Amino acid sequence: MTALRPLGADGRNPIPASAGVGLRPQHYADILGAPSPLGWFEVHPENYLCAGGPQHDALAQIRAQYPLSFHGVGLSLGSEARPDALHLARLRVLIDRYQPALFSEHLAWSSHGGKFLNDLLPLPYTQQTLDRFVSHVDETQEALGRQILIENPSLYVQFSASDMTEPEFLNTLAQRTGCGLLLDINNAYVTSINFARDPIAYLAAFPWQHVREIHLAGHATESDALGRPLLIDAHDGPVCDAVWALYRRMVRQMGAVPTLIEWDQEMPVWDALLGEALSADRILQQERDRAVA
Amino acid sequence: MPSRETMQASFAAAIWAPERDVPAGISPQRNFAVYRNNVYAGLIKSLQARFPVVQRLVGDEFFARCAGIFVERQPPLSPVMMEYGADFPGFLAAFEPIRHLPYLAPVAELEWQYHVAQHGPDAQPLDTAALATLPLAEMDRLTFSLHPTCHILASPYPILSIWRTNTFDTVTQEIAAGSPGETVMLVRPHNVVLLLPLTDGIDVFVTHLQQGTALAEAAALAQAASTRFDLAGALALLFRVQALSGFHAINAQNGNSDVS
Numbered sequence: 001m002t003a004l005r006p007l008g009a010d011g012r013n014p015i016p017a018s019a020g021v022g023l024r025p026q027h028y029a030d031i032l033g034a035p036s037p038l039g040w041f042e043v044h045p046e047n048y049l050c051a052g053g054p055q056h057d058a059l060a061q062i063r064a065q066y067p068l069s070f071h072g073v074g075l076s077l078g079s080e081a082r083p084d085a086l087h088l089a090r091l092r093v094l095i096d097r098y099q100p101a102l103f104s105e106h107l108a109w110s111s112h113g114g115k116f117l118n119d120l121l122p123l124p125y126t127q128q129t130l131d132r133f134v135s136h137v138d139e140t141q142e143a144l145g146r147q148i149l150i151e152n153p154s155l156y157v158q159f160s161a162s163d164m165t166e167p168e169f170l171n172t173l174a175q176r177t178g179c180g181l182l183l184d185i186n187n188a189y190v191t192s193i194n195f196a197r198d199p200i201a202y203l204a205a206f207p208w209q210h211v212r213e214i215h216l217a218g219h220a221t222e223s224d225a226l227g228r229p230l231l232i233d234a235h236d237g238p239v240c241d242a243v244w245a246l247y248r249r250m251v252r253q254m255g256a257v258p259t260l261i262e263w264d265q266e267m268p269v270w271d272a273l274l275g276e277a278l279s280a281d282r283i284l285q286q287e288r289d290r291a292v293a
Numbered sequence: 294m295p296s297r298e299t300m301q302a303s304f305a306a307a308i309w310a311p312e313r314d315v316p317a318g319i320s321p322q323r324n325f326a327v328y329r330n331n332v333y334a335g336l337i338k339s340l341q342a343r344f345p346v347v348q349r350l351v352g353d354e355f356f357a358r359c360a361g362i363f364v365e366r367q368p369p370l371s372p373v374m375m376e377y378g379a380d381f382p383g384f385l386a387a388f389e390p391i392r393h394l395p396y397l398a399p400v401a402e403l404e405w406q407y408h409v410a411q412h413g414p415d416a417q418p419l420d421t422a423a424l425a426t427l428p429l430a431e432m433d434r435l436t437f438s439l440h441p442t443c444h445i446l447a448s449p450y451p452i453l454s455i456w457r458t459n460t461f462d463t464v465t466q467e468i469a470a471g472s473p474g475e476t477v478m479l480v481r482p483h484n485v486v487l488l489l490p491l492t493d494g495i496d497v498f499v500t501h502l503q504q505g506t507a508l509a510e511a512a513a514l515a516q517a518a519s520t521r522f523d524l525a526g527a528l529a530l531l532f533r534v535q536a537l538s539g540f541h542a543i544n545a546q547n548g549n550s551d552v553s
Contacts, residue, residue, distance in 0.1 A: 046373050047375065052415035075372070080299055118372075123300075157319040157320060157325060160318045224323055
């Protein structure tokens with residue numbers, strides 16, 4: 001395996017340990033129209049795999065002013081099949097063009113038999129699935145020429161075949177591949193509540209030494225056929241109080257980490273999204289001050 | 294669970310075919326529906342975003358059912374969702390329940406081409422100063438490159454009128470049955486896709502220019518198609534919307550070519 005280029009090692013705009021938001025076309029004009037207090041933006045690279053047009057125009061202008069993170073949704077690293085070589089090659093071209101400081105993907109699969117399901121589907125956590133995921137991450141880091149981060153998913157079902165926990169799986173993955181982790185605290189919360197577990201215990205077991213980015217998002221609260229709470233990772237509203245509390249706890253433990261607000265359904269006006277990001281910045285600052293005091 | 298089928302094969306099959314049993318080995322089984330809903334809702338939503346005029350024409354509920362059937366029959370084959378939906382107009386054209394609405398598929402094709410133009414390659418407009426320096430004698434033999442997003446769509450239905458009123462008007466204008474068909478040129482010279490009706494032979498003219506026919510010959514063919522063809526007006530239109538991105542002059546004396 002070749003040596004991986006560490007985060008931001010191109011010396012250009014590494015992601016600051018402050019809040020960013022997921023970039024959506026609805027907000028291009030707001031972001032480009034006035035200086036923003038935000039430190040960075042994140043995009044789904046799949047939304048920019050086109051030849052030209054207004055999206056590239058806006059992204060190039062934003063990239064000239066802010067560091068970017070790419071958050072892939074198409075590699076399907078948890079698939080039984082190897083990552084799609086064409087997709088990797090297209091991502092590499094986009095990475096070379098925009099030089100994002102981070103590239104992340106998911107502990108999930110989304111393609112099978114040549115068909116793309118456009119959702120983050122779950123996998124059992126076993127030695128076999130771990131070995132396969134490791135080789136897919138190795139192959140991806142090789143093809144993209146850099147370290148990637150892997151995100152913990154929101155889960156609605158679990159597998160009887162699983163014989164290790166998700167934090168154990170991610171820890172070994174990071175150790176074996178040199179990848180970093182993206183800790184999605186909303187996902188940790190959603191999964192824990194859906195399986196009637198304690199989110200604090202999940203986070204206590206999470207291999208935080210490998211975490212290079214945090215995601216925060218809103219979720220929808222439904223109930224299942226038996227009337228039990230069922231949380232859906234909907235990204236359709238503000239971050240809930242319980243997730244903010246878990247976030248503060250993790251920042252206190254880990255120190256400041258680049259933190260992204262994901263809100264991509266029922267899109268808010270720009271000021272509302274900015275407000276969420278500034279809440280994360282406030283917590284980062286309070287915990288910095290507390291650590292110094 | 295059949296032993297030969299992998300977990301992902303049975304999981305994926307149960308998502309695409311709702312009549313299939315929920316795969317074994319997962320719990321709670323009742324939550325499998327969340328994934329099925331997410332997959333269908335997400336793909337239908339992407340089609341809604343791509344074909345808003347078709348959705349307005351048939352109504353939200355019918356569109357969702359239609360799109361759901363399309364998703365089941367022709368799921369995406371690429372993880373790049375902006376490439377999904379190219380086959381939707383063709384699906385609509387063959388979809389029995391809307392056989393009485395034959396303009397839907399052509400309108401869907403216009404919406405798809407709008408999307409293609411939106412994300413197509415960028416190009417500089419033609420250098421008019423360089424063009425002006427050419428001797429008049431060479432004009433007849435000029436050929437042009439059109440902007441790479443330039444696309445011409447001809448339909449027996451008034452697709453642009455339908456698209457416009459359903460895109461911009463709160464209360465749509467009525468378009469009489471039997472209204473003449475329209476030929477539309479789409480082009481995105483900068484960041485905005487322009488849609489222009491092409492009439493009076495201009496469609497023939499532009500189509501030939503796009504195929505590399507020299508100026509004089511393209512004009513003659515357009516003239517033959519419509520006696521109302523006006524070359525000066527046609528060129529003025531193409532310059533105004535920056536549909537031309539380059540020209541290729543052939544020197545009448547020595548056959549050398551010059552590209553700009």
